[in-house]
Structure formats: structure tokens, C-alpha cells
Amino acid sequence: MYDLVLRGGFVFDGSGTDGVCGDVGIKGEVIVAIETNGELNVNNAANVIDVSGLVVAPGFIDMHTHSDFTLIADGRAESQVHQGVTTEVIGQCGISCAPVNSAGDIRRVAPWYTADAKHDTWLGFGDYLEVLDRTELGVNVMAFVGHGTIHRAVLGDELHPGEANEVAEMARLVDRCMDEGAGGFSSGLEYFPGSLAAPEHLVPMCEIAAKHKRLYATHVRNRDTHYDLGFAEAIATARQAGAKLQISHIQPKFGAPDYAMEHTLEMIDVARNHDCDIAFDVIPHDWNHTLMAAILPKWAQAGRLDDVLQRLADPECREKIKANPQPMWLIVKAEKWSDIVLLNATVNKDIVGADFAEIGRMRNCHPYDAVLDILLEEGENLMACMWSSKSFRNSDLELCLDQPECAVISDTVAIANEGILKDHVGSLSGYGWAARFFQYFVRDRQVLTLAEGIAKLTSIPADRLGLKNRGRLIPGYQADICVFDQANIASNATAKNPRRYATGIAHVLVNGALAMHNGSRTQVNAGRVLRDFVN
Numbered sequence: 001m002y003d004l005v006l007r008g009g010f011v012f013d014g015s016g017t018d019g020v021c022g023d024v025g026i027k028g029e030v031i032v033a034i035e036t037n038g039e040l041n042v043n044n045a046a047n048v049i050d051v052s053g054l055v056v057a058p059g060f061i062d063m064h065t066h067s068d069f070t071l072i073a074d075g076r077a078e079s080q081v082h083q084g085v086t087t088e089v090i091g092q093c094g095i096s097c098a099p100v101n102s103a104g105d106i107r108r109v110a111p112w113y114t115a116d117a118k119h120d121t122w123l124g125f126g127d128y129l130e131v132l133d134r135t136e137l138g139v140n141v142m143a144f145v146g147h148g149t150i151h152r153a154v155l156g157d158e159l160h161p162g163e164a165n166e167v168a169e170m171a172r173l174v175d176r177c178m179d180e181g182a183g184g185f186s187s188g189l190e191y192f193p194g195s196l197a198a199p200e201h202l203v204p205m206c207e208i209a210a211k212h213k214r215l216y217a218t219h220v221r222n223r224d225t226h227y228d229l230g231f232a233e234a235i236a237t238a239r240q241a242g243a244k245l246q247i248s249h250i251q252p253k254f255g256a257p258d259y260a261m262e263h264t265l266e267m268i269d270v271a272r273n274h275d276c277d278i279a280f281d282v283i284p285h286d287w288n289h290t291l292m293a294a295i296l297p298k299w300a301q302a303g304r305l306d307d308v309l310q311r312l313a314d315p316e317c318r319e320k321i322k323a324n325p326q327p328m329w330l331i332v333k334a335e336k337w338s339d340i341v342l343l344n345a346t347v348n349k350d351i352v353g354a355d356f357a358e359i360g361r362m363r364n365c366h367p368y369d370a371v372l373d374i375l376l377e378e379g380e381n382l383m384a385c386m387w388s389s390k391s392f393r394n395s396d397l398e399l400c401l402d403q404p405e406c407a408v409i410s411d412t413v414a415i416a417n418e419g420i421l422k423d424h425v426g427s428l429s430g431y432g433w434a435a436r437f438f439q440y441f442v443r444d445r446q447v448l449t450l451a452e453g454i455a456k457l458t459s460i461p462a463d464r465l466g467l468k469n470r471g472r473l474i475p476g477y478q479a480d481i482c483v484f485d486q487a488n489i490a491s492n493a494t495a496k497n498p499r500r501y502a503t504g505i506a507h508v509l510v511n512g513a514l515a516m517h518n519g520s521r522t523q524v525n526a527g528r529v530l531r532d533f534v535n
Contacts, residue, residue, distance in 0.1 A: 002045040003027050003512065009051035009483060011036065014058040014458035014472040018451050024056055026479045029512040033475055049517075051483050054506055055450070058458040058473055059086025059480030060434050063465060064217070064248055064281055064409035066090065066426065068097040068143070069110040072131060073117035074421050076525055077138035077414035083434040083491075083502040084482030086510045087470060087530070088414060089461075091144030092248060093219040094188030098128035098145070099153050099173060108305070109149045112384055112413050116420055126180030129529050137527030138515060139414065140480070142465060144217060145177040147187040147205060148194050159302045161196040171204040178212040181531040183465065185209040186248075189221035189230070190328050191294055192301040199237045206241030214533070215465065217246040224255030224330050231264050235271045235278065246464065247280040249411055250400060253288055254391040255330030261396040265403065279464055281407040282400045284437040288329075288391035289343055289411070289427045292375055293382055295332060297324045305380065312376040322368050331389045337367040341495050344386035344425040347377050352425065353496040356387075388428050388495075398447050401456070407464065408437055408456040417499040425498050432491025435502035439490050450486060466533040479512035 002025040011034065012019035022036035025045070033040055042048050062080065068090045071077065080088065090096070097110045103121035107113045122128040125145055132141060150170050155162055162170060174185055185205055188194040206216045216238055222230035231247070238245035247268075252260040268278050293301065293308070300311050300321055311317040327333055331340060337357040345352055351359055359374075360367035371387075378385045400406045410433040412426030429436055434457060442453035462471020469477045482505065489504030508516035513526035 001025075001027070002032070002040070002042065004047045004049065005040055005042050005045045006049055006051045006056055006481070006483065006507075007039070007042070009054050009056035011056045011473060012451055012454045013474060014454055016451050016455035016459070019055065024473060024481070026509070026512050029478055031473060031475050031477050031479050034473060049507065051506065054483050055486050056473070057454045057482050057484070058471055059482050059508065059510065060084045060457040061087040061461040061465070061467070061471060062410050062434075063089045063407055063461040064092045064411050065413060066092060066095060066111040066411070067414040068095070069114065069117070070112050070413045070415055070421055070424065071137065071141060072097070072119045072135060073114045074416055074419050075135040075137040075527070076416060077527070078416035078521065079426070079431045079501070080414045081138045081508055081515050081521065082505060083432060084484060084505050084508055085139055085434060086480035086482065086508065086527075087140040087142065087467070089142045089144065089183065089465065091146050091182070092186050092217060094146040094148035094186050094191060094194045096144065096146035096149045096186070098122055098125045099149065099177060101153055105152070109152060112424060112426070114420060114424070115380070124180060125177035125182055129181045129531070132529045136525040137529075138525045139510060139527040140470075140530050141527065142183040142467070142530045143181070144184040144186045145174060145182040147185070147197065147202065148191060150174055150205070151193045151197070155193075157303050159196070159298070161193075161198065161201045167201050167204055171208050174205045174208045178208060178214060181529070182214070183530070183533055184215035184217055186217040188219040190219060191291070192298055195221070195298055199233060199240065202237050203241045206237055206243040210241050210243040213466070215246045216241070216243040217248050219248050223251070223253045227252050227256045227260045228263065228267070231267055235267065235276060238278070239271065239276050244277040245279070247278065249283050249409065250280040251282055251392045251396045253329070254334070254389065261399050265399070279405040279407070280400070281409045282397055283392070283411050284397065284408050284433060284441060285429050286390055286392040286394055286397070287388045287428045289386055289388040290328070291383060292371065292385040292387045294328045295371065296321055305382065308382065309376060309379065312372055318369075318372055321372065329389060329391065331391055332368070335367070339390040341388050342374070343388045343428065343498075344384060345374065345378060346381035346384060346423065347379070348374050349423055353498065384424075386425065401441065401447055405460070406456065407461045410434070417501070422499075428495055428498055429491060429493060431493040431498060431500055432502040435489050435504060436491035438486070443486060443489075467530065468532055468534055479509050481507070481509040483507040
């Protein structure tokens with residue numbers, strides 16, 4: 001009757017209600033029975049796993065990642081599966097791998113592009129999803145299409161947001177991507193070319209998302225001194241388009257006033273009272289990571305990679321870059337270099353984990369010059385160069401987590417500490433973000449109950465995304481399941497050693513197949529591309 005029974009665990013259905021001791025029966029890819037008043041009859045079960053004393057939860061849904069290319073390079077998603085993630089949503093912050101005009105454009109738009117990866121090429125969004133389909137995936141994948149990639153497909157690297165006819169062409173391209181399986185539309189307004197766009201350029205594309213009843217997710221323009229303008233712009237854009245708005249990693253950055261988070265939530269409440277559909281998510285730690293190249297002003301990022309490298313090598317251009325009065329990170333302008341670390345590099349991987357005060361001393365130069373030197377040295381790998389800064393407040397995080405609509409995300413990439421991606425790092429907590437959330441905010445700090453914490457990574461993102469039959473432990477739902485030890489779940493990643501897998505995860509099932517068993521990764525990769533959504 002059952003292919004697998006998880007017996008005697010503490011079962012949480014993902015809704016936010018308390019767990020109960022029970023059994024979960026699985027047949028094929030689907031949960032077929034949950035028994036909390038007794039025991040399931042396991043006489044005809046092919047496999048029974050005793051999970052007494054462990055938490056049985058829906059698999060975790062990471063609704064904001066940048067694994068668009070890392071999953072192509074290595075679909076196993078080891079860093080995610082090792083901490084209970086069963087579904088990822090890629091194509092965030094305006095960055096997606098498709099659509100492109102030529103195969104040669106893939107490396108220009110793909111986040112964490114890896115030149116050594118062997119893969120089929122693509123042009124349209126549907127082509128890209130078909131390549132993902134042919135990849136052995138450790139997790140399920142839902143893909144958004146990014147405004148930045150759409151802009152490049154229509155306008156290339158031109159330093160303007162598009163005339164009305166060009167914006168209309170972008171909207172038509174977004175529509176085609178939605179028809180081909182895109183689960184939503186995203187923008188990254190602190191990144192080039194998103195930094196060029198105003199609401200009048202974004203609204204036509206957001207209207208397409210609204211037509212398809214898909215989310216508009218945005219990395220807003222500013223979360224520091226002008227935080228209120230950035231969040232108001234996101235709300236105004238979604239309001240005009242009639243789109244469902246997801247504000248990505250909402251917590252304000254270094255430089256914002258102390259009341260910024262509270263004020264932002266008040267702004268959202270007012271908009272909701274006027275029928276705006278708004279939710280948001282947070283990264284569960286106080287480190288903020290991004291592309292190092294994002295520190296360059298718009299004019300310095302324009303054109304092709306060779307143009308950017310030429311500017312970095314020009315002393316006069318360098319001085320203009322360093323004099324930028326409003327860099328993406330005000331922590332750079334404040335010169336708090338000891339709170340900024342090199343997170344990912346290819347040429348300079350030997351100094352990953354060092355802070356820039358230390359790197360400046362090592363190189364006998366000003367830390368800002370070290371930043372620009374490293375970008376120049378990375379050459380064709382410049383867009384894979386990452387850094388992280390201590391820019392968030394735990395008090396802001398806790399205020400957000402107290403809101404019922406808040407989901408928890410990684411903002412990272414699926415990678416592995418061996419194989420073709422072994423030298424990559426997505427964030428300081430990329431190997432342990434979900435584990436740290438349960439370890440720090442749920443178990444140690446008790447900011448949330450365990451049931452509430454589980455909902456933040458399961459039913460809340462599933463409902464917001466419109467995922468069918470996922471995010472809850474209910475008969476008839478897909479058997480995406482995480483079984484973990486509440487007392488011992490932990491992140492083991494540090495700035496110096498960011499590639500350590502999380503611990504405390506006992507078993508992970510993806511579409512009914514054991515991806516982890518007894519704390520070890522299996523050879524099974526049963527994930528799939530998700531194209532069928534609830535409207």
C-alpha cells in the first residue's frame with residue numbers, strides 16, 4: 001500500500017499550527033496518508049523509517065535564489081538539499097538566464113556563470129526551461145524572468161531605459177516568457193540596467209505579470225537614506241499595474257534611520273488598506289551580500305565587459321568611481337572596511353573571507369583601490385565576484401518575522417563543495433541559511449515558535465507563489481519533506497570556511513524520493529521544473 005512510511009515523528013503540516021506525533025505514508029510521489037491518532041498499517045509498506053523524536057515538515061521552499069546557471073552547471077543543489085530545501089525560485093533581482101539573442105549572450109546575463117560548465121545553449125525562456133528539464137535536479141525549480149535580461153535582449157547595453165515602443169517590445173517579450181513557463185517577473189533597481197528604469201518603464205511589464213496572475217518581485221532602488229522613496233516606488237509600480245507585489249529582502253541597509261523598518265511596514269499597511277496585494281521576505285542574518293561590480297556607478301557599468309575593465313584600469317576613471325556620492329553601499333562611503341569581506345572570487349580565491357581593511361594592508365593600498373584592483377584582476381569573471389557587509393539589524397529582522405506575510409529566503413545559489421562549483425560561494429550563509437534560521441531565530445532566540453518558523457519556509461512561500469500541491473503535509477500533496485533534529489540543526493559555515501554543509505537534517509524527500517537518508521546525501525535527484533501554477 002505504501003512505498004515509504006515515516007513513523008513516529010513530530011508532524012508539522014506547514015500551516016503554522018502545532019505539530020503532533022504521527023505517521024506519514026507515501027506512495028509514488030504523493031503523500032497518501034497521515035495518521036496522528038494511532039499508527040498506519042505498515043504490513044505492506046516497502047520501506048519504513050523510524051523518525052521518533054524528529055520533526056517531520058514540508059520541504060523548505062526558497063523563494064528567492066540566483067541558481068539560474070549553477071543548476072545548469074551542477075543540478076544536484078547540494079548546499080540546498082543538505083539543509084532541507086526541496087524547491088528553489090530563480091530569476092530574481094531582475095537577473096535571469098533567458099531570453100537572449102545569441103548563445104554568446106548567455107555568459108553576459110547568467111549569474112555565477114561558469115566557463116567550464118558543459119551545457120546545451122538556449123535563446124528563449126522556454127528553451128532555457130527545456131535545458132533545465134534535461135538536467136538532473138536535486139530540487140524543484142520555479143523560474144522568474146528578469147527585467148535586466150529583458151532590457152538587454154531589446155536594448156543591449158544602451159544607457160537609457162527605452163522609448164515607449166521599446167518598452168512595449170519588452171512587455172511583449174515578458175508575455176512570451178510567461179506563456180513559456182515563467183512563474184513571475186522580477187526587477188533589480190539597484191543593478192544596471194534596472195537602475196535606469198522608472199515606474200513608467202516597469203508598469204507595462206508588471207501589467208503582463210498581473211494578466212497572468214503572477215508575482216512581481218523587486219529588489220527596490222534604495223534601502224538606506226532614501227528607503228521611503230524606494231519602497232514607495234515599488235508600491236506605486238505594482239498599484240498602477242494591478243500586480244501582486246513581493247518586496248525582496250526587505251530589511252533596510254546601513255545608512256537608513258533607526259525607524260525605517262517600522263515606517264516601511266506602516267507604508268505597506270496603508271497601501272493594503274487600498275487593496276494593494278503586498279508581501280515580502282527577509283534574509284535570516286545581518287550580513288548583506290551582492291555583486292562587487294554593483295559599487296560602480298551606472299556610467300562605469302555601461303557597455304561590454306571590456307569597456308568596464310578599461311575604465312577600471314584608467315586612473316582618472318577610478319578617481320571618479322571612488323568619488324561617487326551615492327554608492328550602492330553607504331557602508332563603503334563610511335569606510336567601514338573591517339565590516340566588509342570578500343565573499344567569492346576566481347582569481348583571488350586565496351583571500352576569500354578576508355575583510356577589506358585586512359586586504360588593503362596586505363596589498364599596501366587603500367581598501368577602495370583594493371576593491372577596484374580585484375575587480376580588474378577578475379577579468380572575465382568580474383560578474384562572479386561577490387562581497388558581503390554587516391549592513392542589517394537583527395531588530396529589523398525580528399520585526400519583519402513577526403508579520404504573518406513574511407517569508408524567509410536565502411538570496412544565494414545552489415552549489416557544492418566538490419565538483420565544478422567547488423570554488424563558488426553564494427553568500428556567507430549559503431550553505432546554512434535555513435539551518436541558521438531554525439538554530440538562531442527559532443530554537444535559541446525563540447523569536448518564533450517551531451510551527452511558525454516552519455510556515456515561513458513552507459506554506460507562506462507556496463501560497464504566495466501559487467505552487468500547486470506543495471508547501472504542506474496533506475494527503476494528495478507532493479511528498480516534498482524534510483525530517484530534522486530540532487535540538488541539533490545548525491549552520492557550520494563561517495566567513496573563513498563558508499563551504500561547510502549544515503547538520504541536523506536526517507532525511508529529505510523530493511517528489512517522494514529520498515535525496516537525503518540518515519544524514520547523508522543519496523545519488524537521487526528527483527527535482528523537476530515547475531510550470532503549473534495556481535491562479
